[in-house]
Amino acid sequence: MKRIKIAEILRTEPVNSEVVVKGWVKAFRNNQFIALNDGSCAQNLQVVVDFENTDPGLIERIKFGAAIGARGLLVESQGKGQTVEVKAAEITVYGDCNPEEFPLQPKKQTLEYLREIAHLRFRTNTFGALFRVRHALAFAIHKFFNDRGFCYLHTPVITASDAEGAGEMFRVTTLPLENVPLTERGEIDFSLDFFERPTNLTVSGQLEAELGALALGEVYTFGPTFRAENSNTTRHLAEFWMIEPEVAFADLGDNMDLAEAMLQSVIGYVLEHCAADLKILEDRLIEEEKTKPQDQRSDMSLTEKLRFVVDNSFERLTYTEAIDILKNSNPNKKGKFQYPIDGWGADLQSEHERYLVEKHFKKPVILTNYPAAIKAFYMRRDEPNESVPGPTVSAMDILFPGIGEIVGGSQREERLEVLQQKMQEMHIPEKELYWYLDTRRFGTCPHAGFGLGFERLVLFVSGMGNIRDVIAFPRYPGSAEF
RNA sequence: GCCUCAUUAGCUCAGUUGGUUAGAGCGGCGGACUGUUAAUCCGUAGGUCCAAGGUUCAAGUCCUUGAUGAGGCGCCA
Numbered sequence: 423m424k425r426i427k428i429a430e431i432l433r434t435e436p437v438n439s440e441v442v443v444k445g446w447v448k449a450f451r452n453n454q455f456i457a458l459n460d461g462s463c464a465q466n467l468q469v470v471v472d473f474e475n476t477d478p479g480l481i482e483r484i485k486f487g488a489a490i491g492a493r494g495l496l497v498e499s500q501g502k503g504q505t506v507e508v509k510a511a512e513i514t515v516y517g518d519c520n521p522e523e524f525p526l527q528p529k530k531q532t533l534e535y536l537r538e539i540a541h542l543r544f545r546t547n548t549f550g551a552l553f554r555v556r557h558a559l560a561f562a563i564h565k566f567f568n569d570r571g572f573c574y575l576h577t578p579v580i581t582a583s584d585a586e587g588a589g590e591m592f593r594v595t596t597l598p599l600e601n602v603p604l605t606e607r608g609e610i611d612f613s614l615d616f617f618e619r620p621t622n623l624t625v626s627g628q629l630e631a632e633l634g635a636l637a638l639g640e641v642y643t644f645g646p647t648f649r650a651e652n653s654n655t656t657r658h659l660a661e662f663w664m665i666e667p668e669v670a671f672a673d674l675g676d677n678m679d680l681a682e683a684m685l686q687s688v689i690g691y692v693l694e695h696c697a698a699d700l701k702i703l704e705d706r707l708i709e710e711e712k713t714k715p716q717d718q719r720s721d722m723s724l725t726e727k728l729r730f731v732v733d734n735s736f737e738r739l740t741y742t743e744a745i746d747i748l749k750n751s752n753p754n755k756k757g758k759f760q761y762p763i764d765g766w767g768a769d770l771q772s773e774h775e776r777y778l779v780e781k782h783f784k785k786p787v788i789l790t791n792y793p794a795a796i797k798a799f800y801m802r803r804d805e806p807n808e809s810v811p812g813p814t815v816s817a818m819d820i821l822f823p824g825i826g827e828i829v830g831g832s833q834r835e836e837r838l839e840v841l842q843q844k845m846q847e848m849h850i851p852e853k854e855l856y857w858y859l860d861t862r863r864f865g866t867c868p869h870a871g872f873g874l875g876f877e878r879l880v881l882f883v884s885g886m887g888n889i890r891d892v893i894a895f896p897r898y899p900g901s902a903e904f
Numbered sequence: 905g906c907c908u909c910a911u912u913a914g915c916u917c918a919g920u921u922g923g924u925u926a927g928a929g930c931g932g933c934g935g936a937c938u939g940u941u942a943a944u945c946c947g948u949a950g951g952u953c954c955a956a957g958g959u960u961c962a963a964g965u966c967c968u969u970g971a972u973g974a975g976g977c978g979c980c981a
Contacts, residue, residue, distance in 0.1 A: 452940045466941095473938080486931090503941045522932060527915055528942060529930050534973065535915075589980065626981090651979055652905060664981060760977085772977075830981060875981030888974090 423493065429462035436498040436506045443467060443508060444491040444516070446545065449528055450484045455501075456510075458492070461544075464551055464698040468499060468507040480513060486528050487519030487545070530709075533891050540895055541904055548706050551699035552892060555692055556880050560644070562691035563665055563876075566684050567642045572667065575634040575641040577627030582619055583854055590650040591622035592660075623648035626873060628666050629800075629858050632834060635668035635869055636861045642667040644876075652899050656888040657826060659877060661897040668871035674802075674816040674833040677870035678788050681820055681829050682736050684874070685786075690732045692883055693725065700725055707885040724885040727823075736786040736820065742766065742810050744789055747782060748774050766811040769796045772826055779821045790818045799844045801832035802868075818872070825882045831872020838862040 423442045431441065445460030445467070453473045457466035469492045473481060484490065491514040499507040525539050526546065536543040543549045564574065580594050596616040597603065603611040612620050627643040634641040643666045650660065667680060692700065704724035711719045722730065739747075748754055748763045748770075761771045770789075779787050791804055794813040801815035820829035835841045841862055845852055852859065880892040890896040895904045 449940095449942070451943050452938055454938065455940050455943085457941075468941085470939085499939095501939055501941075522914080525914080527931050529915070530942095531915060538973090647981080649980075653979060654905085655977080655979095656975080658980070662981070827981065873981055878981060 425491070427462040428458065428460045428465065428467045431467060431496065431506065432463065432465055434496075436496055439496055440493065440511075441496045441508060442491060442493045443469065445489070447484055447486055447488045447490060447519075449486065453481060456484060456490070456492070458490070459550070461550060464547065464554070464702055468501070468504050469494070469513075470507055470509050471513065472510065476513070480515065483515045483518055484513070485519050485521050487521070487524050487526060488515060489517035489519075490515050533886075533888065537890060537896075544894075547702050549891075551696075551702040552880075552884050552886065553894070554699045555696050555703065555884055556892065558692050558696050559688055559880060559883060560876070562688035563644060563684070565691070566687045567640075567667065570640070572640045572642050573634070573638045575627075575631055575638070575643050577624070577630040577643045577645065579624055579646060580617075580621050581624045582617065582621050583629070589625050591625055592648050592650045594621045594623060625649055626664065626666065628668065628871060628873065629855070631666050631668040631871060632869065633857070633861060635670045635871070636865065636867065639670050640667070654899060656890075657878065657881070659889055659893065659896055659898055662889075662893070663876035665874040665876055666871060668869065670867055670869045672833070672870040673868055674790060674818060674870060677831055677833060677872060678736075678738060678790070678818055681818075681831065681872050681874070682788070685820070685829075685879075686732045688879070689728050689883060693728055693732065700728075703884050703886070710887070727885075728883060731786060731822075734785055736788050737783040738788045738790065740791040740810075741770075741789055741793065741814070742791065744770070744774075744778060748777065751777060751782070753777060767793050767795065775821050775826055780823050784823075786823070787821045788818055789821065791815070792817045792819075797832070799848045799850055800834050800841070802835045803840055803844070816870075820872075822878075822882050825878050828878045828882065829872050829874050831870065833868065833870040836862060836866045836868050838866065 423440070425442050425444050428443060428445065431443065443458060443460065445458045448457040448459045448466050450456050454471055456469040456471060458469050459466045471481065471484070492508055492510045493512040493514075494508045494510040496506055496508055499505055501507070526542055531546070533548075536546065536549070544553060567574065594617075597610070597612075597614065603614045605611045610620075612618065615621075624647055626647060627645060631641055631643050643664070645663065646661055647664045648661050649658075651658070653660075667684075669676065669680065672680070707724050720727070745763060745766055751763075753759050754763050759771075759773055759777075761773065763774065775787075778789075779785070791810075791814040794801075794803060794815045797815050797817050801817045804814045804816055806813070816833035818829075818831050819827050822828045835844060838859065841859065842852065845855070877889050877892050880886075881889050884892060886892050890898060
């Protein structure tokens with residue numbers, strides 16, 4: 423008989439038909455009631471064992487964590503906690519689970535401990551819910567772009583350019599590290615390397631996405647990116663997934679509209695389709711908040727926070743306006759900021775972004791038109807504005823409560839001469855990026871795009887506290903287990 | 905990379921001012937019960953108090969160094 427998934431069973435009425443279910447034992451109560459979970463949904467299915475007529479040796483093997491199958495009648499439940507249950511006529515044990523050795527237990531275990539056993543943490547309620555939500559978000563992102571006619575572009579993971587300027591890169595090589603071949607001048611002889619040139623893992627697919635956008639019109643990437651920064655925070659990973667749409671004939675306003683619509687759409691999708699999993703994550707967050715002092719607790723539940731983001735438009739303001747607000751803010755006047763705001767031009771610190779998002783506006787914020795000096799070379803230079811102290815670019819960052827920067831984007835510099843001048847000023851070799859400049863030489867047009875850190879989105883939507891807990895096998899300094 | 909905090913049973917945690925034999929809950933094991941919802945009840949085993957060195961009559965507790973983990977900052981998505 424064919425196995426039926428528990429998610430499907432819970433959608434059907436009890437029909438007194440025979441079913442076969444397979445999964446892992448979450449609890450075995452009273453020698454009678456198995457809570458069975460097969461990963462298809464958050465809910466367990468109750469399997470009732472006729473313990474008086476079942477081999478005691480078999481009952482012995484029904485332990486927390488064991489993989490079992492059950493065949494029997496699907497009936498209306500006599501108990502209170504569930505509507506249907508399976509009256510087992512036959513139980514099969516596929517994989518025993520020795521409780522003395524199994525590291526998981528049916529009780530609260532810390533996320534730090536579970537991170538050490540990341541190969542098993544999928545089996546907990548929290549991580550089961552988390553990875554189903556993560557999947558739903560990924561699917562919703564593809565759906566959003568597909569519905570709008572975007573083309574999914576696969577940009578390379580291995581790249582020869584190190585000029586993207588997004589951070590330290592991981593070198594890719596097949597040269598023997600113990601005996602690196604040198605040229606006559608004593609430099610590493612990359613002509614003997616696999617690609618016959620220095621190569622790295624990509625830090626961004628943006629430049630390649632721009633190439634696609636200037637022909638396909640609207641493209642997006644969704645793939646792994648790598649940063650070799652020694653970052654030790656709850657918001658950084660060495661390997662993470664990034665979504666990077668790029669749109670031809672779009673300006674900064676279109677870019678902001680797209681990003682806001684996308685975030686609201688995918689969060690709305692999860693609210694609609696992952697209620698049971700969100701409930702598990704919300705309850706986890708409530709428990710975690712109980713351990714915090716009263717004033718640090720959130721006044722909104724997880725789903726309320728998500729609903730709020732979906733229902734309210736993001737606050738849009740320029741960097742210059744933000745500086746004014748911060749300069750006149752209470753914490754700045756009272757010297758509460760570790761980095762006081764004393765002028766125009768410096769990059770904002772986390773404490774400043776947090777003040778704007780969590781205290782001043784109390785909603786997601788889009789900051790735009792940053793000083794040109796603190797932003798990347800490819801961002802479009804703004805027309806001079808007398809009310810602004812210095813040159814700015816058409817950049818935008820979206821800041822989320824608790825997460826900080828979740829999106830970074832810009833309108834791109836489409837004017838060849840301006841771009842070349844910027845590259846010269848920032849010491850970016852034109853020769854290496856000839857292919858990028860070609861798009862400006864041949865049929866250039868205004869265009870814009872952004873990068874969304876997928877794990878930061880999952881972090882926000884799941885209410886988890888550490889980005890290392892929203893990706894299956896996190897990579898960060900000193901850690902590449904599994 | 906910098907700063908702060910933590911490390912006690914399989915897990916989650918107590919452990920007073922430095923003072924005799926380091927405790928609890930869950931989990932394990934043995935038993936009872938049998939429509940339970942983290943089932944319940946009775947019994948029971950389980951510890952190199954992260955490591956090394958030091959102070960002291962006496963160290964889980966104080967000091968130094970190291971390891972590991974967490975949080976904050978910077979870099980950013």
